[in-house]
Amino acid sequence: MLDGYISDLEPGDVLRTIEYELTDLIVSEYAHGVEDATEFFHSDQTALGGQARTPTAAHVDKMRVLEESCTKERRIAGNNAADWRIHYEFEVENLSPAFVGERLRVEGRVLDVYTKRGRRFVHFEFTTSTTDGRPVSILRDRTLLRYEPETEGSDG
Amino acid sequence: MGARFAVGDEISGPRKSATAQRIHWYGSGFMTANAGERREVITNIHTDDAFAQGQGLPAAIADGMMSANWISSMLIARFGADYIGRGRLRTKFIKPIYVDEGITPRGRVVAADAEPGGSVRYVLEVWAEDDDGVKRTVGEFAVTVGG
Numbered sequence: 001m002l003d004g005y006i007s008d009l010e011p012g013d014v015l016r017t018i019e020y021e022l023t024d025l026i027v028s029e030y031a032h033g034v035e036d037a038t039e040f041f042h043s044d045q046t047a048l049g050g051q052a053r054t055p056t057a058a059h060v061d062k063m064r065v066l067e068e069s070c071t072k073e074r075r076i077a078g079n080n081a082a083d084w085r086i087h088y089e090f091e092v093e094n095l096s097p098a099f100v101g102e103r104l105r106v107e108g109r110v111l112d113v114y115t116k117r118g119r120r121f122v123h124f125e126f127t128t129s130t131t132d133g134r135p136v137s138i139l140r141d142r143t144l145l146r147y148e149p150e151t152e153g154s155d156g
Numbered sequence: 157m158g159a160r161f162a163v164g165d166e167i168s169g170p171r172k173s174a175t176a177q178r179i180h181w182y183g184s185g186f187m188t189a190n191a192g193e194r195r196e197v198i199t200n201i202h203t204d205d206a207f208a209q210g211q212g213l214p215a216a217i218a219d220g221m222m223s224a225n226w227i228s229s230m231l232i233a234r235f236g237a238d239y240i241g242r243g244r245l246r247t248k249f250i251k252p253i254y255v256d257e258g259i260t261p262r263g264r265v266v267a268a269d270a271e272p273g274g275s276v277r278y279v280l281e282v283w284a285e286d287d288d289g290v291k292r293t294v295g296e297f298a299v300t301v302g303g
Contacts, residue, residue: 026189033185034225035178038232040240048237055240056228059221060189067190075198076190084201084211087220091246094239147201148212 005073005081006066007145009122015069015108018061019131024100027053030060050099058092058139061128065108083146088121095135103131111140118149161234161265161278169230169261171287174218174253179203182222213252220249223284223293227261231282231297238301247282247295258287263297275303 001008002016031041031054044051067074073081098104105128112123126139161167172178183197201208201217208216224247231239239245253259267279277300284293 020192023192025194026192029185029194030189031185033182033189034222034229035172035181036225036229036232038229040232040237048240052240054225054228055232055243055245056221056225057189060186063186063190076187076195078198084207086201087249089246089248090221090224091244093244094242096242097237097240146211 002069003071006070006085006122006143007081007083007120008072009070009110009113011110011112013110015065015110015124017105017107018064018068019103019105020064021103022053022098022100024051026060027051027057027100030054030057044100048097048099050097050101052097052099055094055137056090056092057098058094058126058128058137059090059141061104061106061137062108062124062126062139062141065106065126069108086144086147087141088144089140089142091140093138095137098128098130098136104136105129105131115150119147120145120150160276161268163265163268165265167230167234167263167280169226169233171258171260172226173256173258174222176203176216176255178222179216179218179255182219182225186219186221214254216255218253218255218257220247220293223247223249223253223259223261224295226259227263227282227284227293227295227297230261230263231280231299235278235299235301238299239297243297243299245282245295245297247293249293251290251292253284253286253292259284259292260287271300271303273303275300277301
């Protein structure tokens with residue numbers, strides 16, 4: 001279910017598609033945040049022919065889609081849920097570099113919601129392309145909805 | 157970059173301590189990338205022991221994407237543009253990393269298959285381990301180089 005909390009999402013939910021422009025601030029500040037000083041991420045004077053985002057930056061695409069799809073839990077806007085999520089698995093397949101100045105489109109969906117050892121997980125998929133149609137990345141991501149196990153009635 | 161590897165070859169990146177400052181850098185960089193304007197990380201399970209304990213954790217933990225990115229940087233140093241353009245990385249955060257713990261990213265080549273056109277498809281087991289050699293993050297990397 002959209003427009004609630006992330007914990008309200010259900011298998012098969014199609015998340016809201018977003019678009020945004022990849023700026024040098026977005027690219028370089030994420031690279032700074034992960035302490036990667038490789039020139040690819042800080043300048044357009046590279047062998048790639050432009051300033052590219054890090055190959056892990058699809059993680060940002062995920063957060064942007066969730067921000068628009070789960071409107072009771074918009075962390076970037078400062079609206080948190082009671083339970084803090086724990087990232088469990090990150091899998092990115094890069095299909096082409098994404099460069100500063102390009103406009104990106106991100107589509108997302110919920111592959112599964114399941115309980116394992118009393119803990120609830122969400123399995124997402126996010127597909128990113130440029131708005132002119134070039135595939136950029138596919139992200140599959142598993143997130144634990146709360147650290148503490150459910151105490152009663154869990155099916156895992 | 158442009159390096160050639162054989163099955164069994166091992167690589168590693170620099171050991172880093174998951175300091176509170178590094179956690180702050182990551183959180184703020186992530187917030188900024190999401191907002192599209194400069195932001196600072198907010199109080200959460202990564203920055204505040206009391207907040208983390210309120211969520212059932214023993215203490216604040218590093219964001220999982222920190223070790224994922226330390227692994228990723230190790231791979232960028234070896235596979236460069238090939239990774240950015242067509243690499244696949246999977247990381248699973250199997251044990252928490254607490255503030256000030258030392259972490260070293262490592263990898264081992266498990267496949268190096270020649271493909272038509274002169275390219276090579278590499279598959280690596282990758283992980284991030286603590287100072288006792290205990291794996292905290294595990295995963296796999298695959299990339300096609302050359303051709």
